[in-house]
Amino acid sequence: MDTKPILLLSSELAGNKLTNEDCDCDCACAVSSGLISGIAPLSNTLISLPNLNFQKIDDEYFVVFNPESNVDISVVNPSTRHTLNSFKVSRTIKTGDDIDLITKMIKSGLLKADDDLIENSERNTLQVLSAWLHLTDRCNLRCSYCYLPHVREDMSSETGRASIDAVFRSAQLNGFKQIKLKYAGGESLLRFPLILELHSHAEKLAHEHGISLEEVVLSNGTLLTEEMAKTLKTLSIRLMVSMDGMGHYHDSQRPYAGGRGSFKDVSDAVDLALSVGLIPNISVTVSGRTAEGLPDIMEWILERELPFSLNFYRENDLSTSQQDLQLDEQKIINGMKAAFKVIENNLPRRGFLGGIIDRANLSAPHTHTCGVGENYLVFDQNGQVAKCQMHIRKPLTNIHAADPLALIRADQIGIQNLPVIEKEGCKDCEWKHWCTGGCPLATHRATGRYDVKSPNCNIYKALYPEALRLEGLRLLKYSSSLETF
Numbered sequence: 263m264d265t266k267p268i269l270l271l272s273s274e275l276a277g278n279k280l281t282n283e284d285c286d287c288d289c290a291c292a293v294s295s296g297l298i299s300g301i302a303p304l305s306n307t308l309i310s311l312p313n314l315n316f317q318k319i320d321d322e323y324f325v326v327f328n329p330e331s332n333v334d335i336s337v338v339n340p341s342t343r344h345t346l347n348s349f350k351v352s353r354t355i356k357t358g359d360d361i362d363l364i365t366k367m368i369k370s371g372l373l374k375a376d377d378d379l380i381e382n383s384e385r386n387t388l389q390v391l392s393a394w395l396h397l398t399d400r401c402n403l404r405c406s407y408c409y410l411p412h413v414r415e416d417m418s419s420e421t422g423r424a425s426i427d428a429v430f431r432s433a434q435l436n437g438f439k440q441i442k443l444k445y446a447g448g449e450s451l452l453r454f455p456l457i458l459e460l461h462s463h464a465e466k467l468a469h470e471h472g473i474s475l476e477e478v479v480l481s482n483g484t485l486l487t488e489e490m491a492k493t494l495k496t497l498s499i500r501l502m503v504s505m506d507g508m509g510h511y512h513d514s515q516r517p518y519a520g521g522r523g524s525f526k527d528v529s530d531a532v533d534l535a536l537s538v539g540l541i542p543n544i545s546v547t548v549s550g551r552t553a554e555g556l557p558d559i560m561e562w563i564l565e566r567e568l569p570f571s572l573n574f575y576r577e578n579d580l581s582t583s584q585q586d587l588q589l590d591e592q593k594i595i596n597g598m599k600a601a602f603k604v605i606e607n608n609l610p611r612r613g614f615l616g617g618i619i620d621r622a623n624l625s626a627p628h629t630h631t632c633g634v635g636e637n638y639l640v641f642d643q644n645g646q647v648a649k650c651q652m653h654i655r656k657p658l659t660n661i662h663a664a665d666p667l668a669l670i671r672a673d674q675i676g677i678q679n680l681p682v683i684e685k686e687g688c689k690d691c692e693w694k695h696w697c698t699g700g701c702p703l704a705t706h707r708a709t710g711r712y713d714v715k716s717p718n719c720n721i722y723k724a725l726y727p728e729a730l731r732l733e734g735l736r737l738l739k740y741s742s743s744l745e746t747f
């Protein structure tokens with residue numbers, strides 16, 4: 263092989279690691295506990311080739327990862343593949359080996375070095391405690407899949423402050439270094455003054471306790487004003503806006519209470535936010551009703567270079583009558599693949615692995631689909647605390663508890679968010695460290711169990727290889743390291 267070896271890594275392209283921004287949607291972030299390997303000197307190290315997943319991108323390049331550790335996604339050319347293959351039979355380093363290339367291959371999980379010599383000392387512990395603050399149950403929209411009854415109740419300023427106090431108490435007692443607050447509802451912008459008040463309170467506590475703070479407003483976008491957008495931008499509070507399709511696709515799922523469609527107002531709000539430099543994250547709920555419209559909304563999102571997440575509809579007690587929302591496998595796969603085609607033709611520089619397929623996070627290996635029961639608190643408008651926003655009416659404790667998180671973690675009756683290796687059908691799946699078996703609540707609703715694979719498994723398995731290929735194409739397009747390796 264006399265061509266130069268090329269090895270492009272997803273982690274080396276900016277904006278493509280597991281961050282909390284990746285999960286600026288309704289759900290709690292994925293829980294990561296992957297090992298970060300330091301590399302010991304290689305001279306006597308026995309190195310072998312794991313069972314890698316290779317996919318062809320074109321006549322020259324392959325995208326590849328190791329399903330057992332999938333630390334990273336890589337793009338390799340024939341020369342690098344040739345080097346990889348030389349480790350099919352375990353061996354040590356020999357004269358003429360490219361040490362830098364081999365070290366990089368080990369770091370990215372493409373080669374496996376003798377375990378004793380890899381310093382698996384650093385473990386990604388749970389760093390971020392996330393909290394949903396249900397500022398109001400009121401909303402001016404009536405979305406088809408909403409799980410809220412929309413009672414006319416708001417969170418008071420006292421309850422809001424006490425909720426934030428409780429978050430910081432739990433953070434301190436459990437060693438968290440970072441807090442993420444989600445200002446949510448109902449429609450959170452109905453309570454904009456409260457957002458500002460709680461932001462000030464949280465900032466003060468963060469400063470006092472040396473804990474870093476990030477905040478996001480989850481909104482339907484319809485009430486956003488220029489002043490609000492500018493204020494959010496100034497205060498470094500992020501904005502997530504829900505948009506389910508262009509025109510009638512969005513309107514069919516997200517009408518106003520009076521029945522009128524909200525698409526025009528929401529799309530205007532996104533452009534308004536952009537005009538003041540606030541970049542909203544677009545959360546798209548994908549259902550059987552709107553799957554066909556995915557390519558158009560994807561084009562709209564990419565034209566504006568926006569971060570996005572494509573989340574699958576989750577049935578709830580209030581939405582069961584709307585049969586056409588259900589995730590018809592073929593419809594969803596076709597719609598998603600058509601959206602992927604649009605991404606392929608307009609490859610964004612910004613990483614998309616954190617939000618491209620429902621609750622999977624392909625940007626880093628992880629063990630749990632979300633933070634439920636681990637590092638997530640949901641405060642309702644009355645100061646009750648639940649495990650998940652979709653179970654907001656099944657609280658387990660309240661703002662007065664000394665450590666609400668301890669009680670949430672100890673619960674054995676509500677949602678059980680198991681690690682993927684405890685889910686039947688997932689243990690040997692090559693996608694398990696990205697997929698982690700799907701939303702536990704959706705699985706339980708479909709099967710009555712938490713310890714089995716997701717009802718959306720066939721959809722996921724049809725889409726993961728495509729998403730991987732897209733990432734390979736993005737790496738090829740934007741990596742500046744093509745000149746080296």
Ligand code: SF4
Nearest residue numbers: 289290632650701703
């Ligand atoms: S249990 Fe499901 S709905 Fe609740 S936060 Fe986790 S992924 Fe989201």
Ligand code: SF4
Nearest residue numbers: 688691697699716719
């Ligand atoms: S739900 Fe399916 S795709 Fe996901 S980890 Fe389990 S078996 Fe794999």
